Amino acid sequence: MALFSSLTPVFIAIICVLIGVIMKKTNGEKEKRDTKSKHPSRPWVDEDLKDGTDHPLEEEEGDEEWQGLEENVAHVPFAGERYSEAEMIKRSQTFYELLNKRRSVRFLSDEPVPREVIDNVIRTAGTSPSGAHTEPWTFVVVQDPDLKHKIREIVEEEEEINYKKRMGDRWVNDLKRLRTNWIKEYLDTAPYLILIFKQVYGQLPNGKKKTHYYNEISVSIACGILLAALQNAGLYTVTSTPLNCGPQLRVLLQRPANEKLLLLLPVGYPKKDATVPALSRKPLEDIMVVM
Numbered sequence: 001m002a003l004f005s006s007l008t009p010v011f012i013a014i015i016c017v018l019i020g021v022i023m024k025k026t027n028g029e030k031e032k033r034d035t036k037s038k039h040p041s042r043p044w045v046d047e048d049l050k051d052g053t054d055h056p057l058e059e060e061e062g063d064e065e066w067q068g069l070e071e072n073v074a075h076v077p078f079a080g081e082r083y084s085e086a087e088m089i090k091r092s093q094t095f096y097e098l099l100n101k102r103r104s105v106r107f108l109s110d111e112p113v114p115r116e117v118i119d120n121v122i123r124t125a126g127t128s129p130s131g132a133h134t135e136p137w138t139f140v141v142v143q144d145p146d147l148k149h150k151i152r153e154i155v156e157e158e159e160e161i162n163y164k165k166r167m168g169d170r171w172v173n174d175l176k177r178l179r180t181n182w183i184k185e186y187l188d189t190a191p192y193l194i195l196i197f198k199q200v201y202g203q204l205p206n207g208k209k210k211t212h213y214y215n216e217i218s219v220s221i222a223c224g225i226l227l228a229a230l231q232n233a234g235l236y237t238v239t240s241t242p243l244n245c246g247p248q249l250r251v252l253l254q255r256p257a258n259e260k261l262l263l264l265l266p267v268g269y270p271k272k273d274a275t276v277p278a279l280s281r282k283p284l285e286d287i288m289v290v291m
Contacts, residue, residue, distance in 0.1 A: 099228060100281070105236040106180065107274035108190040108266055113235065115143075118192055118267070121229035128222035131213030136199040137222050140253050143192050150252060151195075152187035155242045155264070159184065179277070186238065190266035194237075195249065196223055197259035209258075216262070223263050230267060240264040 083091065122139045130136060142148055159182035175181075187193060198219040202210035212218075223239075230237055242249070246261035 099231055102227065102231045103236070103276045104238040105270050105274055105276060106186055106238050107271045108186045108236065108268040109271045110189045110191060111269050113191045113268055117233050117235070118194075121226060121233055121235075122194070124229040125222045125226035128218065128225050130218035130222075131215070134199075134202060134210070134212045134215070134218070136202070136212035136215040137219045138197040138199060138255070138259055139226075140195040140197065140255065141192055142195065142253075145188075147252075148190075148193055149188055151193060151249060151264075152184055154248045154252065155184055155187060155240075155245050156182055158242065158244045158248075161244075184240075186266040189271075190237075190268040192267040194226075194265040194267055195253065195261060196226070196263040196265070197250075197255060198262045199258050200260055201258050203258070219262055226265070230265075234269075235267055236270050237265040237267050240266070 118141060122141070125139065126135070126137070128137075142151065196219060198215050199212055200215055201212050204210050227237070227239070240263065242261070242264055249261055249264075250257075250259060
């Protein structure tokens with residue numbers, strides 16, 4: 001009995017150690033499960049392309065100060081165009097057929113394009129809706145050959161790293177079938193480059209920052225309208241999101257800190273020997289659900 005009493009502290013210590021080991025192992029396994037359940041890291045994601053549109057500026061949280069918008073905007077009568085059902089069907093079918101011819105073209109001619117056409121398609125993009133009518137977009141049109149080549153050098157340098165290190169095998173393999181790589185000859189040959197920047201915030205006359213609500217969504221809608229306007233004018237492009245090039249291009253083009261590059265569009269006519277992948281689009285029943 002005395003021997004058992006003397007060994008009791010030892011038994012208690014051993015039990016405590018065992019409990020500690022079991023708990024540590026359980027916690028370790030839980031951490032592993034938690035880690036696996038998290039989304040895998042995506043080193044290819046560009047900081048400029050991260051969508052922060054749902055979050056107002058931190059310094060303006062709870063701040064109800066004037067945002068630079070008119071307090072009472074006058075409302076005026078509106079009468080929209082009204083077509084017969086037959087005309088509506090005809091117009092919608094014609095517009096679909098026009099846009100269905102749109103293709104991403106990477107082989108662009110250096111043939112000149114009238115500047116007035118570029119002005120008009122960007123005016124058209126500027127008709128896009130935006131959060132609280134803040135119009136948070138800047139369209140930078142580049143036609144100078146030297147500046148276009150500098151843009152190409154920046155893009156190709158970063159794109160080579162993207163292809164070799166950042167994007168991963170799956171993405172690179174998916175692009176192989178489209179025969180695309182980090183060489184961007186069209187950045188030199190296209191008569192115009194249009195770089196679309198989203199203004200993540202605005203500037204008030206008093207120097208304070210102005211919230212641009214849903215700036216990424218607003219600018220993305222404007223980009224879609226721009227693509228339709230280019231197609232309507234008989235011009236072609238390829239949507240380019242040059243990952244990790246935004247800061248360098250922003251400095252090169254002398255854009256302010258509140259602007260982040262969203263899209264780069266080379267714009268022009270296709271080369272006579274241009275080719276595109278033989279792709280098909282999903283049928284209506286695969287993209288529309290009627291409730």
